[in-house]
Amino acid sequence: MMLALRDVSSGYGPVTVLRHVSFALAEGEILGIVGHNGMGKTTLLRTLMGLLKTASGTIELGGQSIETEPAHERSRRGIGYVPQGEQGFPTLTVAENLQLAVAMNPPGRPLTMDDVLALFPRLRPLLDRRSGALSGGERQLLAIARAVMRAPRLLLLDEMTEGVQPSIVEEIAERLVALHAELSMSLLIVDQDLAFVAALASRALVMQKGMLVKEVSSTELIQSNVLGGFDAL
Numbered sequence: 099m100m101l102a103l104r105d106v107s108s109g110y111g112p113v114t115v116l117r118h119v120s121f122a123l124a125e126g127e128i129l130g131i132v133g134h135n136g137m138g139k140t141t142l143l144r145t146l147m148g149l150l151k152t153a154s155g156t157i158e159l160g161g162q163s164i165e166t167e168p169a170h171e172r173s174r175r176g177i178g179y180v181p182q183g184e185q186g187f188p189t190l191t192v193a194e195n196l197q198l199a200v201a202m203n204p205p206g207r208p209l210t211m212d213d214v215l216a217l218f219p220r221l222r223p224l225l226d227r228r229s230g231a232l233s234g235g236e237r238q239l240l241a242i243a244r245a246v247m248r249a250p251r252l253l254l255l256d257e258m259t260e261g262v263q264p265s266i267v268e269e270i271a272e273r274l275v276a277l278h279a280e281l282s283m284s285l286l287i288v289d290q291d292l293a294f295v296a297a298l299a300s301r302a303l304v305m306q307k308g309m310l311v312k313e314v315s316s317t318e319l320i321q322s323n324v325l326g327g328f329d330a331l
């Protein structure tokens with residue numbers, strides 16, 4: 099297994115958000131996590147990356163326990179994370195943002211600029227543009243490219259489609275399929291756009307109030323009402 103969680107709980111100070119979360123993601127799998135706002139999806143990704151402490155339970159990456167490891171160690175072991183709304187450094191150019199991603203101790207052999215531009219050809223004509231002057235969709239592609247440049251084994255993606263126009267959502271999905279195929283990267287995709295998740299993952303887990311309540315196939319995902327009620331935490 100690439101990733102295995104058993105009975106993981108975590109939260110913010112005294113507030114428990116994730117409750118007894120267990121699931122596994124196979125090597126090379128694309129798995130979706132879906133759910134309404136505030137259900138705990140971002141909290142799950144932060145806990146996996148080590149930005150939030152695991153209060154109880156275990157997390158294994160490639161069979162090794164990582165739940166007590168700090169975030170930089172998890173990054174070194176091959177977890178990449180693209181947070182929601184990741185902007186890069188707006189005053190640096192696209193090329194500088196990409197170079198900076200691999201300047202800090204990447205987990206394995208980082209991708210070269212040519213490798214990453216082959217995967218994200220839309221960035222090539224933008225290399226000398228300040229990233230703050232990109233469109234929302236282009237910035238999102240850059241954020242993914244920056245994480246991919248470090249050649250992670252497992253990439254965590256939080257709300258890649260938020261505020262992005264439909265044609266770029268399609269391009270993001272295509273690029274993720276390409277890097278999954280070419281780099282055999284495992285992907286954990288959190289997104290509110292169920293069609294986007296269904297286009298990439300063969301199955302998804304539904305999160306409600308900090309708990310994973312059911313598993314759905316990609317076909318079920320695009321039928322209505324898989325998310326259940328709208329109750330907040």
Ligand SMILES: Nc1ncnc2c1ncn2[C@@H]1O[C@H](COP(=O)(O)OP(=O)(O)OP(=O)(O)O)[C@@H](O)[C@H]1O
Pocket residue numbers: 110113115133134135136137138139140141142331
């Ligand atoms: N820093 C924080 N301190 C306290 N509570 C927080 C903090 N961040 C998030 N929460 C709470 O944790 C719960 C889960 O939030 P989380 O961001 O994980 O949800 P989500 O499913 O990712 O939703 P969204 O898509 O809106 O981000 C919410 O009730 C939220 O208010």
